[in-house]
Amino acid sequence: MLSRVANSIYWLGRYLERAENYARLIEVNFNLMMDLPPGLKEQWEPVVRITGDLDSYAARYDGFDQKQVIYYMAFDPENPNAITSSIKAARENARGIRENLTKETWEYLNDLYLYMTQRYEHKDWLLDDPREMFESIRKRILLLYGLAFNTGARTESWYFRQMGMYLERADKTSRFLDMKYHLLLPSPDMVGNPLDVLQWTALLKSVSGYNAYRRLYGAVEPVSVVDFLVLNRRFSRSIFYCLKEAEGCLNMISGNLQSGFGNTAEKALGTLRSRLEYADVRDVINQGLHEYLDDLQLELIRVSDHINVTYFQLGRMEGTY
Numbered sequence: 001m002l003s004r005v006a007n008s009i010y011w012l013g014r015y016l017e018r019a020e021n022y023a024r025l026i027e028v029n030f031n032l033m034m035d036l037p038p039g040l041k042e043q044w045e046p047v048v049r050i051t052g053d054l055d056s057y058a059a060r061y062d063g064f065d066q067k068q069v070i071y072y073m074a075f076d077p078e079n080p081n082a083i084t085s086s087i088k089a090a091r092e093n094a095r096g097i098r099e100n101l102t103k104e105t106w107e108y109l110n111d112l113y114l115y116m117t118q119r120y121e122h123k124d125w126l127l128d129d130p131r132e133m134f135e136s137i138r139k140r141i142l143l144l145y146g147l148a149f150n151t152g153a154r155t156e157s158w159y160f161r162q163m164g165m166y167l168e169r170a171d172k173t174s175r176f177l178d179m180k181y182h183l184l185l186p187s188p189d190m191v192g193n194p195l196d197v198l199q200w201t202a203l204l205k206s207v208s209g210y211n212a213y214r215r216l217y218g219a220v221e222p223v224s225v226v227d228f229l230v231l232n233r234r235f236s237r238s239i240f241y242c243l244k245e246a247e248g249c250l251n252m253i254s255g256n257l258q259s260g261f262g263n264t265a266e267k268a269l270g271t272l273r274s275r276l277e278y279a280d281v282r283d284v285i286n287q288g289l290h291e292y293l294d295d296l297q298l299e300l301i302r303v304s305d306h307i308n309v310t311y312f313q314l315g316r317m318e319g320t321y
Contacts (some may be wrong), residue, residue: 005100006160006311008093013164015090016109019083021172022073025050026136028206033066036199043068050179051081073126074134075116083137084116102151103142112140156253163249163307170242171300175205177229178293200225207237226289229279231255237294243273250307265306272299 029047044064048057050064058078066167074083091113098106115136124133130268152158180203201221204210209228212235217224234237247269261270267295284292 003312005097006156007308008097009100009157009160010164010307010312012090012093012097013161015093016141016144016170017165017168018081018088018172019090020107021169021176022051022083022086023083023134023137023141024208025176026070026073027131027138028202030066030129030131030134031205032199032202035202046179047073047321050175052175053079053081067125070130075120075125084120087113087116097157100157102147104147108140108144108147112144113138115140117167118198150273154252159249159252163246163253166242166246166249167304168235168301169247170239173207173229173237173239173242174296174300176203177226177233178290194223204228209237210233223281223285226284228282231276231279231281240273240276243269243276247273253311263306263310265303265310268299268303268306272296272303 013017025047029044033043044066045054048054048064048069051073058067061072068157072079072082073255076082077085079085080089091109094106096100101109119133125131126132127287148161165291174209180199193291197220200222201210204213204225207229213220213225216232216235217228227240228235230239233240233244235241247266250266250269251257254266256266261267287295
């Protein structure tokens with residue numbers, strides 16, 4: 001496979017997952033704002049901060065008005081991480097590799113792009129209640145995932161897209177958790193009160209994990225939520241689960257199905273996965289949740305860099321990998 005094709009498929013997976021995560025984040029935060037007790041103002045700054053684009057936003061906007069934040073995160077063409085920008089980038093990557101996609105996948109991805117174009121023309125960010133739009137975005141992306149899963153051959157193309165999706169998902173789960181821990185509570189003395197529980201519940205819903213969490217852990221408690229989202233081995237959006245699946249994809253691509261590693265990308269991802277595999281939630285809490293997640297995000301960036309060097313940059317120099 002040409003490294004150009006592999007790179008496009010990998011980023012197709014990442015961009016779609018990024019758009020889906022942004023849509024669910026905005027939708028859940030909107031629901032949370034509606035449930036806030038009287039007297040507490042809406043909190044939209046954390047939603048921008050979680051994306052890492054706070055400086056870019058602050059350079060162009062004053063304040064954190066709901067409609068303004070939704071426009072920036074969903075439609076702003078100058079924001080490369082906006083939902084529309086991510087879907088457009090996914091479509092452009094797909095356009096150049098259509099022979100590697102099923103007909104159904106390309107058609108529904110194009111339909112998603114046209115849907116976002118219509119929502120932009122109708123200025124849906126000005127709606128008093130835009131939740132239906134974000135729910136529709138999520139469902140359309142999940143439909144794409146289902147089509148790819150049920151119609152795609154398990155070739156290198158499949159594993160590159162899956163790997164991109166899982167690495168992006170691991171990063172976004174870590175950011176969702178970091179936002180709750182540091183930004184949402186008005187003051188430390190509110191830890192453990194009904195508002196705190198409401199916000200932890202909203203966090204679980206933002207990753208579609210509330211029902212699964214309640215079945216496995218019962219009551220909503222911060223330490224258990226951390227364990228569920230970081231270390232759980234069965235929940236498909238926990239950081240450990242995503243790393244394990246991404247590593248499996250990488251092994252299938254390289255053909256290294258034995259123990260150990262065959263290149264620096266496998267070494268970096270395997271090291272990070274094993275760190276979580278043998279961790280205990282007390283290790284996370286003792287290090288400090290923010291510090292642990294911040295370090296984890298840096299490690300995910302390093303993994304992505306190693307994948308880029310191992311599979312994509314080499315291809316640009318030599319034509320194949």
